[in-house]
């Protein structure tokens with residue numbers, strides 16, 4: 139069985155945080171590949187200053203060059219209208235054989251927002267979630283994190299979800315598991331990158347050098 143991780147996001151822009159946590163997930167779950175999938179028109183982020191999709195795609199290409207097992211897909215950019223994860227997972231399920239297990243990789247902040255996503259219910263029947271920890275999001279007390287996620291799953295998805303503490307995972311008799319995965323805390327966000335550019339500060343420690351050069355050459359986020 140091959141294992142493929144789908145890592146969706148706005149990537150506005152991709153930053154070192156994305157790369158560090160994706161590498162840890164790949165190793166931790168023994169994934170053959172992680173595919174970064176930038177959203178065309180992020181349904182949740184339309185009010186923010188979002189760089190052109192082709193630029194965000196190119197920055198991902200530059201950032202992942204040299205990493206083993208990372209790829210990028212423009213599937214959401216080719217689709218018209220807003221990008222929905224359910225359509226993307228259906229797409230990957232259709233093009234890969236049943237011999238490939240597809241995982242959906244998401245940060246805890248985004249996961250807590252899941253009930254606002256299109257067909258969020260169905261997502262839990264399509265692919266297991268790998269939910270990565272993120273600084274500032276329910277990290278002070280592990281017990282509280284489990285309580286909050288249990289409440290969300292039971293109230294919004296199905297009362298059949300239960301937590302297996304030995305495996306740090308929520309299981310369900312019919313639906314897909316939800317894995318909680320602790321990654322190294324990397325306090326970087328794309329918002330931080332954009333804000334620092336706006337303030338005329340250096341972003342060298344936040345994004346790969348090639349991404350920084352691209353941002354500068356296109357005058358993004360000024």
Ligand code: ATP
Nearest residue numbers: 146147148149155244245248272324326327328329
């Ligand atoms: P913004 O600041 O614009 O909201 P972001 O930094 O959260 O952006 P996204 O492109 O929205 O970046 O993130 C894509 C996915 O990666 C999301 O599921 C998010 O939770 C996760 N993610 C981003 N940065 C980190 C990080 N430092 N640690 C763990 N997960 C992260």
